[in-house]
Amino acid sequence: xxxxxxxxxxxxxxxxxxxxxxxxxxxxxxxxxxxxxxxxxxxxxxxxxxxxxxxxxxxxxxxxxxxxxxxxxxxxxxxxxxxxxxxxxxxxxxxxxxxxxxxxxxxxxxxxxxxxxxxxxxxxxxxxxxxxxxxxxxxxxxxxxxxxxxxxxxxxxxxxxxxxxxxxxxxxxxxxxxxxxxxxxxxxxxxxxxxxxxxxxxxxxxxxxxxxxxxxxxxxxxxxxxxx
Amino acid sequence: xxxxxxxxxxxxxxxxxxxxxxxxxxxxxxxxxxxxxxxxxxxxxxxxxxxxxxxxxxxxxxxxxxxxxxxxxxxxxxxxxxxxxxxxxxxxxxxxxxxxxxxxxxxxxxxxxxxxxxxxxxxxxxxxxxxxxxxxxxxxxxxxxxxxxxxxxxxxxxxxxxxxxxxxxxxxxxxxxxxxxxxxxxxxxxxxxxxxxxxxxxxxxxxxxxxxxxxxxxxxxxxxxxxxxxxxxxxxxxxxxxxxxxxxxxxxxxxxxxxxxxxxxxxxxxxxxxxxxxxxxxxxxxxxxxxxxxxxxxxxxxxxxxxxxxxxxxxxxxxxxxxxxxxxxxxxxxxxxxxxxxxxxxxxxxxxxxxxxxxxxxxxxx
Numbered sequence: 001x002x003x004x005x006x007x008x009x010x011x012x013x014x015x016x017x018x019x020x021x022x023x024x025x026x027x028x029x030x031x032x033x034x035x036x037x038x039x040x041x042x043x044x045x046x047x048x049x050x051x052x053x054x055x056x057x058x059x060x061x062x063x064x065x066x067x068x069x070x071x072x073x074x075x076x077x078x079x080x081x082x083x084x085x086x087x088x089x090x091x092x093x094x095x096x097x098x099x100x101x102x103x104x105x106x107x108x109x110x111x112x113x114x115x116x117x118x119x120x121x122x123x124x125x126x127x128x129x130x131x132x133x134x135x136x137x138x139x140x141x142x143x144x145x146x147x148x149x150x151x152x153x154x155x156x157x158x159x160x161x162x163x164x165x166x167x168x169x170x171x172x173x174x175x176x177x178x179x180x181x182x183x184x185x186x187x188x189x190x191x192x193x194x195x196x197x198x199x200x201x202x203x204x205x206x207x208x209x210x211x212x213x214x215x216x217x218x219x220x221x222x223x224x225x226x227x228x
Numbered sequence: 229x230x231x232x233x234x235x236x237x238x239x240x241x242x243x244x245x246x247x248x249x250x251x252x253x254x255x256x257x258x259x260x261x262x263x264x265x266x267x268x269x270x271x272x273x274x275x276x277x278x279x280x281x282x283x284x285x286x287x288x289x290x291x292x293x294x295x296x297x298x299x300x301x302x303x304x305x306x307x308x309x310x311x312x313x314x315x316x317x318x319x320x321x322x323x324x325x326x327x328x329x330x331x332x333x334x335x336x337x338x339x340x341x342x343x344x345x346x347x348x349x350x351x352x353x354x355x356x357x358x359x360x361x362x363x364x365x366x367x368x369x370x371x372x373x374x375x376x377x378x379x380x381x382x383x384x385x386x387x388x389x390x391x392x393x394x395x396x397x398x399x400x401x402x403x404x405x406x407x408x409x410x411x412x413x414x415x416x417x418x419x420x421x422x423x424x425x426x427x428x429x430x431x432x433x434x435x436x437x438x439x440x441x442x443x444x445x446x447x448x449x450x451x452x453x454x455x456x457x458x459x460x461x462x463x464x465x466x467x468x469x470x471x472x473x474x475x476x477x478x479x480x481x482x483x484x485x486x487x488x489x490x491x492x493x494x495x496x497x498x499x500x501x502x503x504x505x506x507x508x509x510x511x512x513x514x515x516x517x518x519x520x521x522x523x524x525x526x527x528x529x530x531x532x533x534x535x536x537x538x539x540x541x542x543x544x545x546x547x548x549x550x551x552x553x554x555x556x557x558x559x560x561x562x563x564x565x566x567x568x569x570x571x572x573x574x575x576x577x578x579x580x581x582x583x584x585x586x587x588x589x590x591x592x593x594x
Contacts, residue, residue: 059526067526092439095528095539097554111541113528113556117439117455124528144442147564155276170269170593179277180552186274186281 039066041088041123045078052078067124075110075127076136082114083141088121090114093138096148098156102182106130108158112138129158137163155180173213174198234262237575241270245348245579248589250563252578259574264567268560271593279553284310284519285384287553292378294557295591298337300330300369301533302591303382308463309529309540310384314521319510322386323465328399328502329372329381331495335406336365337534338488342413345485345583349426354416361409364402371395384519386512399503403496410492417485427482431569431581434479441565444558445536446487447585451479457532469501481584488586518548535559535586557591 036042036056045053045068052074057067070078082090095113106128114123129135137160139145149160150169157178160166168175174195177184199206240251249270255263275294279287291306292299304326311318318326343358366376372391373381381387417423433443435451448455456473458466474490476483523546530539536558545551562585569581 059524065527093442094530094537095541095554095556097541097556099543099552111554113539113541117453117460120460122461122528124526142442143440144561144564147560168269170272172269179274180280184277186277 036066041066041082041121042068044085044087045081048081049074049078064122065124067126069126069128072127072129072133072135075125076138076141078125079112079138079141082123087119088116088123089118090116090121090123092117093142093144093148094122096138096145096152098152098158098180100156100181104128108133108135108156110135110152110158134159134161136161137166139163154178157181239578241267246582247344247587250582250587250589250592252566254575254578256575261570261573261575261578264570264578266563266566268563268589268592271589273594275594276553276555279550281549283548284521284550287550288382288384289378289380292380293590294555294594295337295533295535295538295559295588296377297340297588298333298534299377299379300333300381301337301531301538303380304330304464305529305531305533305538305540307382307384308531309527309542310519310521312527312529313525313542313544314384314519316385316513316515318386318513320465320507321390321509322511322513324502324506325387325391325511326382327464327466327469328391328499328506329369331498331502332365332368334495334534335492336362338492339365341488341534341583341586342485345586346417346423348579348583349423351417351420351423354413357409357412357416361406368395368399368402371398383512383515385515386510388512390511396503399499403500403503406496407493410489414489418489424482426576426580427485427584428480429478430481430577431573431584432478432480433565433569437568438479438565441568442561443536443565443585444562445532445534445586446491447484447536447562447565449474450476450484450487450584452477457530457537461530463529463531465502465505466498468505469498471498481580484584520544520546520548522546530556533558535588535591536562555591555594557594559587559589559591560594563587563592 036058042053042056052070053068054071055069057069059065059067082088092115093112094115097111099109099111101107101109108129108131110127112125114125127135135158137145137149139149140162146164147169149163150165150167152158153160153166154168154170155178167173172195177189235256237254237256238251239254240246241249246252251267251270253265253267254261275290278290288303288306291302294302339358339362343355346354369379370376372389372395373379433451435453438448438451439453444455452475454473454475459473471494474487474494476487521544523544525544526542528539528541530537537556538558539556541554541556542550543552566581566585570578
């Protein structure tokens with residue numbers, strides 16, 4: 001009696017396991033190994049800019065996450081090429097953002113997500129620079145990059161050369177440091193309180209400064225320290 | 229001859245037509261706009277920084293507070309990104325529940341938009357009508373999830389609860405009556421002379437400019453570009469559902485209005501098919517208690533939220549928390565096209581333009 005019951009239970013558990021196993025799961029290992037060099041974008045870019053691509057990766061082996069690491073000097077011309085070449089026509093910059101990797105020598109990384117509304121392809125580009133270096137702005141290629149780059153400057157502290165209007169966008173202009181740096185504490189450094197104190201100490205002066213900034217409408221000096 | 233001089237007009241951040249805390253600095257010559265500076269950040273809460281400091285599971289409620297008129301859409305985008313990152317596949321029933329609920333959410337978000345947009349332009353009645361139907365949808369959400377606004381319902385790997393039996397009858401009833409309600413809104417607006425004067429030919433943006441400025445969602449489709457992520461890169465079960473993508477012609481406020489009204493009808497079609505096709509089965513897949521996606525994995529996942537392309541870019545370093553999480557909010561990017569739209573227009577048209585790109589400041593400032 002007991003044995004029979006146990007057998008039944010085991011059988012039920014086995015059935016359930018078999019059922020679970022039968023559900024097809026997309027495993028990264030099962031995906032056929034991709035010959036990245038054969039992908040048209042990679043092939044054409046290698047022809048047009050022999051030394052621009054530093055690395056081709058598919059992070060986490062997740063399909064459609066093809067990533068090209070581009071050398072910083074060539075980034076602008078590569079972007080323009082990808083937009084204007086009819087085979088790709090990446091006419092839409094979906095996203096642009098910065099990532100901070102404090103352990104690396106080239107500690108700042110700009111990530112571009114490109115998409116083509118015509119050919120429905122997507123592509124991720126990356127550019128890495130050192131702390132003191134600036135990245136060429138791509139806002140002359142896609143105007144949408146303007147605000148994205150301002151945000152990357154504001155939050156990560158990446159400086160963009162030839163940007164039409166490189167001001168902070170989400171934080172006030174007086175803010176010190178860049179919150180999305182890894183070493184920046186999540187609870188902040190009391191900037192908000194300092195700013196309130198600054199206003200309370202001399203409200204008229206604070207207002208005058210504010211108005212002057214509004215009137216001048218020009219981007220601040222990009223010489224300020226990033227992160228520290 | 230009368231002389232005019234340039235005038236700087238500050239609009240917001242407490243202006244009722246700016247839908248939150250948007251501030252505009254307008255440069256005027258007479259009543260004509262010659263320059264616009266958009267000042268944002270008043271609602272910045274550092275969502276991306278918070279995400280780097282909490283486990284993947286705990287970030288779902290924060291996504292509710294991005295676009296708070298469409299919490300479920302933000303939930304969906306985030307959980308799909310984490311699922312792709314850690315190779316989890318939700319059960320089919322959960323996928324259908326997600327699609328049905330997010331389409332209801334799209335209707336609710338469009339109703340908020342239509343009501344407030346019409347009220348900005350002086351049509352008070354439409355607001356009351358829209359919120360009447362939105363109330364029914366929020367009642368559905370309350371019935372299913374227990375919450376109405378910040379819903380926090382989707383989980384990594386599926387959904388936590390099934391649709392209750394009494395939901396189906398009421399949902400079908402709503403789907404029967406809602407097309408007639410849309411006719412009511414249209415009867416108030418679509419051929420209304422004042423509405424046409426305020427919207428036709430106002431805040432025009434060409435298809436080329438719209439793509440270049442990264443405009444997405446109904447605002448892009450109003451300019452005649454047929455780009456919808458549900459069709460361009462079908463996610464979840466959208467590849468099994470039939471729907472049309474409405475597009476406009478001129479890219480003015482009126483076209484964007486027509487696109488959104490038509491989108492509500494298409495959402496009804498999608499929900500109908502979803503309710504017919506929904507299979508029996510599990511609600512949530514097995515997900516490890518400590519979710520650690522593989523180190524070095526990166527994903528950019530995007531969905532068609534009511535406002536446009538909502539993307540989540542996540543970088544994993546193999547830990548329990550994201551190394552970097554970037555939220556590509558459609559409102560943030562769409563707002564960038566406002567200066568171009570209002571250039572050369574009148575001050576009153578700014579209100580129409582802000583309404584027609586449908587920004588939610590929670591998502592702009594993050």
